[in-house]
Amino acid sequence: DAGVIQSPRHEVTEMGQEVTLRCKPISGHDYLFWYRQTMMRGLELLIYFNNNVPIDDSGMPEDRFSAKMPNASFSTLKIQPSEPRDSAVYFCASKTDGSSYEQYFGPGTRLTVT
Amino acid sequence: AQSVTQPDIHITVSEGASLELRCNYSYGATPYLFWYVQSPGQGLQLLLKYFSGDTLVQGIKGFEAEFKRSQSSFNLRKPSVHWSDAAEYFCAVGAVGTGFQKLVFGTGTRLLVSP
Numbered sequence: 001d002a003g004v005i006q007s008p009r010h011e012v013t014e015m016g017q018e019v020t021l022r023c024k025p026i027s028g029h030d031y032l033f034w035y036r037q038t039m040m041r042g043l044e045l046l047i048y049f050n051n052n053v054p055i056d057d058s059g060m061p062e063d064r065f066s067a068k069m070p071n072a073s074f075s076t077l078k079i080q081p082s083e084p085r086d087s088a089v090y091f092c093a094s095k096t097d098g099s100s101y102e103q104y105f106g107p108g109t110r111l112t113v114t
Numbered sequence: 115a116q117s118v119t120q121p122d123i124h125i126t127v128s129e130g131a132s133l134e135l136r137c138n139y140s141y142g143a144t145p146y147l148f149w150y151v152q153s154p155g156q157g158l159q160l161l162l163k164y165f166s167g168d169t170l171v172q173g174i175k176g177f178e179a180e181f182k183r184s185q186s187s188f189n190l191r192k193p194s195v196h197w198s199d200a201a202e203y204f205c206a207v208g209a210v211g212t213g214f215q216k217l218v219f220g221t222g223t224r225l226l227v228s229p
Binding site for chain 2: 004031033042043045048050056091093095101102103104105106107108
């Protein structure tokens, strides 16, 4: 099993540019989660999907952030326009339905906005 | 809303010494509890989990945790720390109202291992 795959692993961009982060969940997993990790705020849940449908996006900081899951094997998190305060590590995680409750995390994407 | 408190931001332990990382949660009923570890530059990896039954749970890498309902705690322990255990450790609770699918994480404890 390849685990959760995220790309790119590192992204450096200038303020105002559009940034797209990508995630491929573990095959067969029904849930997908996007987290953001910063020193100041720790690990925050941004949004999660069940069967490709967004369930809770209350953690999305503002309208500049959007997430999609067009199919069971792919999700994107887009920031447009990006700002320096968006600099963070963004993690994707997936899990199966049912009673396992364990989330499997990807390696993360380190985003730096200058 | 549920919350998780990890009161220690940093802990330094000598290699070979025992370790205990503290975690307190807020939830009235039996919670679903987890400990994750994050090595530098890596994602989070599950160490162990508690749903019900035996209050002492064993995990990977020689870790164990004990659920104490009376103290609302789920402390992580290891009898002998290795240098490779240096990492950040996160306690988490399954959020009620989401069927426990959503996790609420603590702020983490960074473990430093001295020679």
